[in-house]
Amino acid sequence: MNCTTKKNSILHRSSRRLIRTALPIASIGVGSDKCATAQSSLSVIQPLSSVPNHPSLPHLSTHNAPIDNTVDTRNDSLSNSVGNNPLTGNSHFLKPRQPLNLGSFNVRTLMQVGQQACLALTMNSLKIDVCCLSETRIQDSSNVIQLTAPGISTRYILRTSGDEAARAVGQRGVGIVLTDKAEAALLDWIPVNSRLCAVRLQGSVGVRKDSCVKRNLFVISAYAPTDCSSDLQKDEFYDALATLVRSSKGSDIVVLAGDFNAQVGKLSVSEACLGGRCALPAERTDNGDRLLQFCADNRLFLSSTNFRHSSRRTATWRSNSTGTFSQIDHIAVSYRWRSSVQNCRSYWSTYVESDHALVLMRLSLQLHGHRRKPQTGLAVQRLCDPDVCTRYEQKLAHELGSTENSNVDEHWSHIKQAMHVAAGFACGPGSVVHQRHWISQESLSIMEQKRQLSNRKEMNKMRRKLQRQVTRSLKKDRENWWVNVAEEMEVAAASGNSQRLFKLIRDTSGRRTQVSEAICNRNGEPIHNKQQRLDRWAEYFKEQFSWPHASVITPVSTTVTPWVVSLEPPSEVEVESCIRLLRRGKAAGPDELPPVLFKLGGEALIKSLTALLRDIWKEERIPLIWSESLIVPIFKKGIRNDCSNYRGISLIPIVTKVLASILLHRLTPARERNVRxxxxxxxxxxxxxxxxxxxxxxxxxxxxxxxxxxxxxxxxKGAFDSVDRTSLFSTLHRKGMPQKFVNLLRSLYSHTSGRVRVYGELSGRFETTSGVR
Incomplete structure (x- = not known):
């Protein structure tokens, strides 16, 4: 790069605040490259007010600021680095990193058969990390959609935003698709309406050189009204967009992408602060003026106009009636970070059937975040094999041995560790099960043929023919898939495999079981931050399980005749019978030990558990870890973003169910004689x-x-969650329950705590002082 002596460029001034009246005016500086740089070879600035046909920018600054006389001759290939670009203000903040591919795509609809799978194939083929979607026609902002396709191992997560007005007519709808890497960096999800939504992703660029605080990436997906819409609709859209941009932090890197229905045409020299001069030549529309004015007001730079490409790679929309091409989809970034964009172009050869091209921008920025490992646990389904079951029982007997333990906590820790080691040895770790996709290879081959077609006008007839073949083939695949599922249901019902039957019913019913992504706080305001949503769930369930204590407690009568119940410690026969009553399909508790590991543990496990329960019976104290529980929210009815419309299911350690079952079986005969x-x-x-x-x-x-x-x-309301435990134990004693059993039950409810498992994560631990488990 040949550089001349720099003058007083704004990026080299003492003030780093880039306000509208001080934006530098850039020129093209195009040598043999394709990139319209943000540098200038001019010595005089033309005021924006003197630019003809630009009525929407009358109030921009007309100050003649000194400019830079540097000419940039770098190559703009996708592999180029921007680390040596002198125009990157404070370039030591942003060093060359793994590029981030960010796209914008008007998909027209995601409700048609196979369209979501086509989107996943497109993102996988172009290695897109974040994609802003327009016209999804999906209006539910509380749901998360997993995009899958045959032969793809990458997981794509789609979040959509909408409103009731758009839902009524089945139009609009925006969304953002994230890969696993981007999902791990997700901080905030902000659904606004059917035209706007945003995400905040944790970045890896420092705010200052000596600061550990990182800049975040604030990505906005937008779908603007068409140019023929009323001024009121346009004003409402840009007002909402301005409010959304203002909600970003000052240190955020803002990326605005979507279908703006705006033709900006080639920008003049005095408008170079708003974008490059490589846009598709066209007459500027009213939406184009509004978009440029918005970029000027919010210090945004149109990267989609900053790189010289062929007309085919610059145009983003093809008219179905006239066949003409226009550039109405755009991607803009914060002005300060404009030189971090390595390339921006359109892709027409995609699997998705749309009259829009996918606009892809490559940004030199690395996201920060640790990917969560999928919760696979142990492959306990392999215990159906008799050989695996034998290996587990033998390994468990060897691990248990005859170790002496000083207290119940150490004793249980030894048993739990032995069960984990034996299960890992016999079963191995579980794996993520990918369901067989319903799209056939025949459909994929037709889709690939359609994607490989040229974009020339004479190929339109062949393209429409292949699209009809794709639609017919996908519908046939979908019907065959339903037939196969129905046959599997019949086989499961005939064989008595109710677990498999109901799983198939749940998977095909379309009912959503996941928790809403748009939870509100106690004041009804939506919570966008993921950590704050976790804290809200913990706050809600802490209130649910911490009701005020009873004001009046009935005194215990000393004349009550206690029930005739055996007070002897549990025997091996009792423990074995209670373990046999456990149901295999139940979920594990915080110790991650499912019931099947207890049922197949053999004689060695029964002896160890009996010894442990005898110590607990004697000391009237349980291991501290038994007091913990995992709470899983299950939606009941009503509005999905209200925590009160969810019911909490407490997952407790399975071994506590064994102790509770022993107590219940001893107390049942005496209770039956005294109940009404x-x-x-x-x-x-x-x-x-x-x-x-x-x-x-x-x-x-x-x-x-x-x-x-x-x-x-x-x-x-909250009948079982609001039970006062002190009154409960007093009532049990007053009814005639022996003191030994009351003390054991009291130990099960002493120092209880819980954590909420939601969004694939665990909330902080909180105490629970009321209710029964």
């Missing part, structure tokens, strides 16, 4: 169906005799 006949709940052999039968018979008799019937139904 009208009580049908929580009794063996009886249930709600008995009460319904009694009520129906009663109504029939009353109707026959023409007698009025008055019924009262009570639904207690």
């Amino acid at each position: 006949e009208q009580q049908a709940g929580f009794r063996p052999g009886r249930g709600c169906i008995d009460q319904i039968f009694t009520l129906r018979r009663l109504l029939e008799k009353r109707h026959t005799h023409r007698r009025p019937t008055i019924m009262l139904f009570l639904d207690l």
Whole structure:
């Protein structure tokens, strides 16, 4: 690069604040390269007010600032680095890093069959990390969609934004797709409406040289009204966009991408602070004026106009009626970081059927974030093999041995460690199971033929023909997939495999079981930050399991005759029978030990657990880790962004269920002798169906005799979560439960705590002081 002596360029002034009235005016500086640089070879600045046909920029600065006389002759190939660019202000902040591919794509719709898989194939072929989508026609901002396709191992996560007005007409809708790398760096998800949404990604560029604080990447996906829309609609869009940009932090690197329906044409020399001069030649529209004015107001630079490419690689939209090409999709970045963009061009050869091209920008910026490993656990399904089961039992017996432990905590820690080692030895670690995709290889081959077609006008007939073939083939694949699923359901139902049957029903029902990505705080305001959403869930469930204590507690009577119950420590027979009652398909607790590991542990495990439970029986104290639980929110009904519409399922260690089962089996005979006949709940052999039968018979008799019937139904809010534990133990003792059992139950509820598992992460630990587990 040949550089001349620099004059007082704004990037070399003492002030780093780039305000609108001090933006440098850049020239093209195009030698043999394709890039319109942000440097200037002019010595005089023309004020923007003197530019003809530019009515939307009357208030920009007309100051004649000194400029730089440097000419840049660098090559703009995708592999070039920008580390040596002298125009990068404070270039030591941003050093050459692994490029980030950021795209903008109007997909027209993601509701058609196979369109989401085509999008995943397109992102995989172009190695796109972040993609801003327009016209998704999906309006749900609380859901996360996994984009998959045959032969792709990369996971793509789609978040969409919409509103009720767009949902009613089935139009608009925006979204952002992230790869695993970008998902690991996600800090905020900000859905606005059917035209705007944004994400904040954690970057790796320091705010200052000696600061550990990093700059974040603030990516906005936008879909502007068409040029023929009313001024009111356009004003509302740009007002909302300005509000969204102002919500970014001062240290954020802002990237604005989307379909703006704006033709800006070739920018003049005095407009070089807003973009390059390599845009597709066209008459500037009103939307183009508005976009340039917005860039000037918010110090944004149109990178989509800054690189010299052929007309085919510059145009972004093809008219279906006239066949003409226009550049209406754009990507803009913060002005200070304009030279970090290595390239920006359009791609027409994609798998997605759209009249828009995919605009791809390569940014020299590395995201920061640790990728979460998928929660695979142990491959316990292999225990169905008798040989694997035998290896597990033998290894567990060897690991347990005859180690002496001083207290119950160490004893349980030894058993848990032995079970993990034996299960890992026999079963091995679990793996992520990728479901077989429903798209056939025949459909993929037709899609590839269509993608390889030239973009010339004479190939339109062949392109439409192949698109019809793709649609027919995808519909056929979808129908075959449904037939295969129905056959699998029939086989599962005939063989009595209810677990497999209901899993197939859940997977194909379309019902969403995941937690909303747009949770609100207690004041009803949406929470965009992921960590703040985790904290909100912890706050909500802490309130749910920490109700105020009872004001009045009935004193314990000393004249109550205790129940006749065996007070002997648990025997091996009791432990074995309670383990046998465990259900295999239940989820593991915080110790990550599923029930099947207890059921197949053999005689050695039964002996070790019996010894542990005998010590607990004697000391009336359980291991401290047994007091922890994992809380999983399950949606009930109502608005999905309200925490109160979710029910918390507590996952406790399986071994505590064994102890509770022993206590229950000993207390059940005595309880049955003292309970009222009208009580049908929580009794063996009886249930709600008995009460319904009694009520129906009663109504029939009353109707026959023409007698009025008055019924009262009570639904207690948080009935089991609000139980005062002190009153509970006092009531149990007053009913006649032996003190030994009361003490053991009290130990199960002492120092209890919980953590919420949501969004693939765990919240902070909090205490729970009320309710039953």
